Amino acid sequence: MSTTYFAEEKIIVNTRGAKFQSLSEFHFHNDNMGLFFAQGAMPKLEILEVTFKVQGRKATYGAFDLGLENLSSIKQVIIRISCTGSTIYEVDDADSAMRKAARLNLNHPKLEVIRYYEDEMVEDKLQCNKKTLKDAAAAADDDDEVLLN
Numbered sequence: 001m002s003t004t005y006f007a008e009e010k011i012i013v014n015t016r017g018a019k020f021q022s023l024s025e026f027h028f029h030n031d032n033m034g035l036f037f038a039q040g041a042m043p044k045l046e047i048l049e050v051t052f053k054v055q056g057r058k059a060t061y062g063a064f065d066l067g068l069e070n071l072s073s074i075k076q077v078i079i080r081i082s083c084t085g086s087t088i089y090e091v092d093d094a095d096s097a098m099r100k101a102a103r104l105n106l107n108h109p110k111l112e113v114i115r116y117y118e119d120e121m122v123e124d125k126l127q128c129n130k131k132t133l134k135d136a137a138a139a140a141d142d143d144d145e146v147l148l149n
Contacts, residue, residue, distance in 0.1 A: 013067075014038035020045075027051075031082075037067035044073050051080035054094045064097035069104035076110045077102055084117045087124035091115060 011034055013020065020026075025047040028035050035050065050066065068077060079098045083091050095113050102111040 010034040010036060012036045012038055013041040015040040035066060037070045039067075039070045040072070041067070041070060045071050046073055046075045047078075048074060048076070049078040049080070051082070053082040053084060054086040054090050055084065064094045066098075066101060068098070068101035068109075071105060071109075072107070074105060074107055074109045077112070079111070079113045081113065081115050082117050083115055084120040086121055088121060089124050091118075091121065 013036070015038065020042045022044055023042055024044050026042065026045055027049040029051040031053045048068075048071065068074070077098075079095075081091060081094055095115070098113055099111060102109055
C-alpha cells in the first residue's frame with residue numbers, strides 16, 4: 001500500500017477497527033511525517049518506507065517519533081529525508097531519532113536513511129557563532145602560547 005497524505009493532522013495507526021492486519025508493505029509520503037504506529041498496529045508489516053521533510057515535521061509535531069518500536073514484524077525500514085530548508089543539526093537529529101527507534105525494535109530491522117536535497121540546507125547561525133567563538137578562543141590560546149614562550 002502506498003499513500004500520499006497532505007493534512008496537518010497526525011495519523012495514528014492502532015489496533016482499533018483491526019484495519020491493515022494483513023498489510024506487509026507500506027509506503028507513506030508526507031511533508032510533515034504525520035504518522036505514528038501504536039503498539040500492535042499492522043502486525044504483519046515487514047517493509048516500511050516513509051518520506052518527509054525535516055522542516056515540516058519539526059514545525060508541525062516536534063519530535064521525530066514514528067513508533068517504529070511498536071511494529072512487531074518489521075524487517076526493513078527506508079526513511080527518505082528531504083533536507084530542504086533545514087539545518088545540518090535538524091537533519092542529524094531526525095536521522096539519529098530514526099536509528100534509535102529502529103534499535104529499540106526487537107526485530108532490529110534493516111534501516112536505510114536516505115537524505116536528499118542536502119544542497120538546499122540552511123546554515124545554522126548558532127552553530128556558526130559557536131564555531132567562530134571556538135576558533136577565536138583557539139587562536140587566542142595559540143597567541144598566549146607564543147607570548148609565553
